[in-house]
Amino acid sequence: MKTGLLLxxxxxxxxxxxxxxxxxxxxxxxxxxGVRVLRDLEYAKPGGKPLLLDLYxxxxxxxxxxxxxxxxxxxxxxxxxxxxxxxxxxxGDGFAVAxxxxxxxxxxxxxxxxxxxxxxVRWLREHAGEYKIDGGHVGAWGGSAGGxxxxxxxxxxxxxxxxxxxxxxxxxxxxxxxxxxxxxxxxKRSPDALAKSNGAILLGAAVKDVPDKxxxxxxxxxxxxxxxxxxxxxGDEDPQVPIEQSRRFYQTLKSAGVPVTLEVVKGGxxxxxxxxxxxxxxxxxxxxxxxxxxxxxxSRGSR
Numbered sequence: 638m639k640t641g642l643l644l645x646x647x648x649x650x651x652x653x654x655x656x657x658x659x660x661x662x663x664x665x666x667x668x669x670x671g672v673r674v675l676r677d678l679e680y681a682k683p684g685g686k687p688l689l690l691d692l693y694x695x696x697x698x699x700x701x702x703x704x705x706x707x708x709x710x711x712x713x714x715x716x717x718x719x720x721x722x723x724x725x726x727x728x729g730d731g732f733a734v735a736x737x738x739x740x741x742x743x744x745x746x747x748x749x750x751x752x753x754x755x756x757x758v759r760w761l762r763e764h765a766g767e768y769k770i771d772g773g774h775v776g777a778w779g780g781s782a783g784g785x786x787x788x789x790x791x792x793x794x795x796x797x798x799x800x801x802x803x804x805x806x807x808x809x810x811x812x813x814x815x816x817x818x819x820x821x822x823x824x825k826r827s828p829d830a831l832a833k834s835n836g837a838i839l840l841g842a843a844v845k846d847v848p849d850k851x852x853x854x855x856x857x858x859x860x861x862x863x864x865x866x867x868x869x870x871x872g873d874e875d876p877q878v879p880i881e882q883s884r885r886f887y888q889t890l891k892s893a894g895v896p897v898t899l900e901v902v903k904g905g906x907x908x909x910x911x912x913x914x915x916x917x918x919x920x921x922x923x924x925x926x927x928x929x930x931x932x933x934x935x936s937r938g939s940r
Contacts, residue, residue, distance in 0.1 A: 666721040671696050671729040675768075680760035681753060683740065688753055690737040690760075691719050692768060693728035704774035704929035705733040705761055707802070709754060709790075711781030711908075713835040714742040723913075724778055730922060732929070733770045735761055739786075746841040747854050751789050755800035758790070762799050774929040776804035778921070780908055781878065782835075784810020788856035788886065792864050804928035806868045806921055809907060811836075811878050812857040812886035818879065820844035820851075860889045866896040868924040870917070872905020898924070 668674060675692045682688065694703070708724040710717040722736035739753035758775055765772035777787035784807040791805035811817050819826070819834040822845060831843040836851070844851045852858040867890055871883040880901070887899040900920055905911035 668693075669726040669729050672725055673728075674725070680737070681756040683745075683749070683753070683756075686740065686744070688738055688740070688756070689719065690735050690757055691722060693722065693725045693734040693736070694768070695728055695731060699731065699769065702765065702769050702771040703731060703733040704776070704925070705735060705770045705772075706776045706778050706806075706925060706929070707754070707757060707761070707787075707790075708734055708736040709739070709777065709779030709783035709786045710736070711779065711783040712741075714750060714782045714785075714839045715835060716741065717782070723780075726918065727922065727925070732925065733768065742835070742839040747839050747850065750786055750839070751793065751854075754786050754790050755795050758802060759797075759799045771929075771931075773803075774931065775802050776806065776925055776929050777802045778806040778808070778925075779810065780808035780912075781810060784808045785812070785856070786810070788812060788867075789854070789859065791867060792856045792859035792861070793853075794859070801865075803865050804868075804925060805865060806870070806924060807883070807886075808912065809871045809875055809878050809880075809883065811855075812882045813855045814840070814844050814851045815848060815855065817844070817882070857886050857889050860893045860895065862894045864890065864893070864895045866924075866928045868898050868900065868921070870900045870902055870912070870920070872902045872907065872909075872911055874904060875907045877907040 672693055673696045677689045678692055679687050680690050706724060706727055708722050710719060719736040719738045724734050728734050735757065737757045740749040761770060761775060762772035777790045779787040787805050788807045788810050790802050795801055814820055814836045817836060820836045822831060831837060836844045840847050840850050840854060869883045869887055871880045873880055883899060887897055890897040902911050
């Protein structure tokens with residue numbers, strides 16, 4: 638990922654303004670303490686389809702622009718939504734959190750999903766001044782299919798610097814579609830089953846039949862030395878995405894010289910309670926504090 642300096646992008650983004658209304662707290666899951674949300678902000682409209690995000694902010698206004706974390710939901714690329722964002726609690730610790738919808742694989746084939754993720758980052762920078770967020774410090778966090786997408790946000794070159802992220806937290810995302818068990822021929826997987834896998838629906842064909850497209854949609858093939866810092870977390874009892882996916886990805890990033898940490902969640906499955914502990918939250922918070930807080934903000938401590 639060629640992140641660039643972003644200076645022109647960030648300075649242009651800090652136009653002064655006020656936009657959006659806080660949504661009623663009764664919608665969906667109860668908000669974490671000290672957090673407010675602006676719901677259903679349109680960030681793009683590909684092919685006439687509105688794409689929306691929810692922006693979680695601290696209830697108390699901040700004296701400084703807030704670093705922002707983009708949450709990308711999972712669901713096998715064919716289901717799920719921005720609602721009930723599991724990352725919203727970060728807004729209570731002085732971050733902005735943008736939970737995004739993106740085109741599902743049933744609505745558009747790859748690369749529509751990553752294009753939408755990039756568009757959301759670009760929109761956040763363009764509207765940084767309106768929401769008092771720091772367009773120079775944008776992170777990405779997601780689980781499962783969302784983990785897959787944020788990993789690509791951190792490795793695959795975007796079209797311009799306005800789409801780059803400065804930190805990635807990848808929760809149990811597949812890093813290599815070509816080696817995911819559901820995409821690999823075997824005695825137990827007929828050609829029909831391979832064609833119906835989530836990966837095949839994403840790519841528009843059985844993964845083995847479109848290797849170049851599968852590599853384009855796999856973070857492990859895009860790693861370079863200038864990628865941003867990564868935190869990878871994976872349960873050692875994950876029944877859906879083998880932990881070997883994250884171990885190989887970790888080694889590839891490390892070999893390229895990218896700052897990366899792999900945290901194995903003992904007893905963790907494919908998400909679930911093991912990823913909701915205070916210890917896990919503390920690990921995630923510490924990572925984003927280190928990677929997204931400007932030095933002057935760190936010297937003042939958490940807001």
